[in-house]
Amino acid sequence: MENDNNNDLDEETLFVVSQTFKALGDPTRIRILHLLFQKEYSVNGIAEALHLRQSTVSHQLRFLKNLRLVKYRREGTTLNYSHDDEHVMNMLKQTIDHACH
């Protein structure tokens, strides 16, 4: 990739960056990631904690998983999700603090 001091953003960088921010641009995904600040949660655990449908949570987790913002650990039939990108989680934390200061 390399962007160096080139003033133009290449297509790939533009895509990755916009996708990353898009992931944080939805209230449901923010709530999920915010929950994962503390500890890992199962899919149903997230659904119950946030009053969301299992299907909704699963869809959003797939989205976040594709961007490698979350990972999971299997325990029987249960999948325990946790965050997997410190940079993004820090940005989220900062922005939340910034918003409710």
Next chain:
Amino acid sequence: MENDNNNDLDEETLFVVSQTFKALGDPTRIRILHLLFQKEYSVNGIAEALHLRQSTVSHQLRFLKNLRLVKYRREGTTLNYSHDDEHVMNMLKQTIDHACH
């Protein structure tokens, strides 16, 4: 507002945070903000530099202006836009660097 150590995000914080990230979740707006890293630009200046329609730029600038991510300085009939949120610009810069490491 205040979010303190309450584990739940209140509606308003959730809205502000998601709107902020949503602003950075579109390639066109990223390109515009990236251009404004360097110096102020007129609406037509942005349109020419990025090969976008004047109308498109104006719409996106209104979006960014509503979130106070940009401001403008009038010079005759020309409006010179510049960035207006250090926190957001730093996040963008970091994420771009992060993406094209």
Next chain:
DNA sequence: TTATAATATGAACATATACTAATATATACA
């Protein structure tokens, strides 16, 4: 005032997005 340049706005359109219900898949265990 009229003409010109720069920007903003409104409506229409196509696409993207998020949620839901229903169903499929996968794992564990009797």
Next chain:
DNA sequence: TGTATATATTAGTATATGTTCATATTATAA
């Protein structure tokens, strides 16, 4: 094997979003 539990997937729908064209607005200068 069959059953129960947890999660994933598919298809449908409603809404949100981004771009464009055409037009309106605003400020300047003649």
